[in-house]
Amino acid sequence: MPTKKDDVYGDHISHKFNDELMELKTEFLKMGGMVEAQVDRAIQALVDNDGHLADEVRAGDKKVDQMEMDIDEEATLIIARRQPTARDLRLVISVIKMVADLERVGDEAKKIAKFAIKLNEEGQAPRGYVEVRHIGNHVLSMLHDALDAFARLDSQQALRIMKEDKRVDEEYQAATRTLLTFMMEDTRNISRCMSVMWVLRALERVGDHACNIAENVIFMVKGEDVRHTPVEEAEKVVGR
């Protein structure tokens, strides 16, 4: 019988199986926290002109990559040993997909750190950093909420993240226009502005990955694939 301490993945006859699924969940959240910090620190390094921090972020990506492989292995072993079905199967499959998203987020953080170093070395007045900070905060909160939705199995929250993605895209478009204006004002800005543009692009991708994670959370909870479907469809699925 499920006791207070168990969660929805914790009441199998096999306690070992419970432990394995728990471990998978915990490790995934740990990796989520890791990449969240990576993105946060990369933005920090950029806007503070902190080359040392940027180096740390670049080095930190190795840990993220290792974590991806570890979690994939764990998931593979669960499939081999337990042949999970239904919600257990959905958890394992979703985790396999979502670690790929997290790993990509880690890569984006690394990319931002690389531009932070480049921009730091060029050492000119910051252009577009307000936008970087703004969009950065936005996608970080999306990523945070996506991981939260996973931990709580909260499909409503996941749905909110899916809707949020559109706003990030709009903000990205607006920031691009601002940077274009800078470039037109003075062609000497172009190289610099392009670097910032790449950073914004990376952040926008982080938002996309957060969105993918949210879609997987809905699949885990509701058993329906809401990828490549209009938000209205996803709304119906979550409302069920």
Added chain:
Amino acid sequence: MNMNESISRAADNSDETVMSAQEPEAETRREDIKVEEGKTVGVPYADDPKFKLRNVEVFYGEDRAIKDISLDIARNEVISFIGPSGCGKSTFLRCLNRMNDSIDICRVKGQLMLDDEDIYHSKKDVVELRARVGMVFQKPNPFPKSIYDNVAYGPRIHGLANRKSDLDEIVENSLRKAGLWDEVKDRLDATATGMSGGQQQRLCIARAIAVSPEVILMDEPCSALDPIATAKVEELISEMSETYTIVIVTHSMQQAARVSHRTAYFHLGHLVEVNETTKVFTSPEHELTESYITGRFG
């Protein structure tokens, strides 16, 4: 935010949220999940079914083993019955060719139709019924006769072959369909009990096929077989589904997932859910089905 802080946040977060996520879960104890009698979720009905079963109840003396089950079994479909021990799946299966008749205290109520004929009609010829609805059991049970005679037995007593050459043909065809011909063609006179378990089971399938049945009932056909023999029988089931309607009771959920088109989940004499097999194993509709197939009880 530094990385370590962030990691511990994720971990804390998971702990705290796990608690909040399972609050409602802890309230619904499994014993409390009610099955509404006669109410099956999913898709229990089919167009133009082979079997049309309505409000079926089975009693062993006072004991009601099957509680108001309605189900259609489609033509040429493979449907598997799963559920914990004592859930009634075998009892229900055995109603389909009146194998329960031999149990004195067993009574069957409700409407059971095979192609619009009442299976339990008082004038129904049970021998003819069982020729149309063959059965394969858990333990291979070949007759202590030669391989040839095992397969030829049914056609002989049903008078399906007038000449030896006809009978030879039926035996060969049946053994071929059961995927056994190449292994035994040179020793048809050898005694069947000397074969391996997997071969014996396929021989029993050949024996069932020999009388040209329309339906084959299988009661845990692979539970006494090794993985390779199991794979062969499963392969056979897929091939046979082109010609026959197959109903299979199995304790191996993976087997149900592999071979059947639809899966029916039984629980304490109720038919809880019938759905496309793919749906049952990825996102079942009923909570009890989910609990059972994910190994939470059974």
